[in-house]
Amino acid sequence: MKNTTELFASLQPKLCAYLRRLGATEQDAEDAVADAFEVLLERASASSEERINDSAFLYTVSRRNLYAIWAARSRTTMLEPASLEAVSEAVTPLEVAESPLVTLLESELSAQALRALTAPDQQVLRKVYFEGKGPREIAVDQSRVPGAVRTHLHRARSRFREQYLNAYARRNGRPGCEDRTALLCKCALDTATTRQATEMSLHLSECMDCRDLISDLRDERTSLGG
């Protein structure tokens, strides 16, 4: 297991910055992150199971802790009605409450990203995350071949990540560098061509704001499990 102290030193500032961007005060961000690390430690000692991704776990738990702090103070979160609606559609089964998409829907950016997808993409993501269905069941529902559903699902997930990062970059990008946000996202997702990546690294060498933004985008990508 990777040393938790090391993990704390490298991730704590990033996690705090992430929560600050969601609207947390400095104190709330620090509290939420500290609690998330405690949960990670408890989980590590309770189970010898190999953990898939500590970073993604910490992002998710920190964000949930922040929402819990806000809820305790009955602060209105910045959730859009649309994302609340999507979550309440999901209620019943326990797995649904734990699903990555519900966590994602807790943020306005995720709701934006979901809305930017085509209806078939939204539908297939909802079936998996809200109805807990597998590709085989979806194939039966939609009279399709399971392989085609799997491919579609894989692409819908990656389009979701791309839309999410784009929404994030549009909101946090530096004025004057707006025309570079799409390419920044591609670089963060490793989907840029060699030529595009070279062009971007030239810009990054002279633009600190875009350097910060691309490192945030990579964190966001990690938190989406991509």
Ligand SMILES: [Zn+2]
């Ligand atoms: Zn720039």
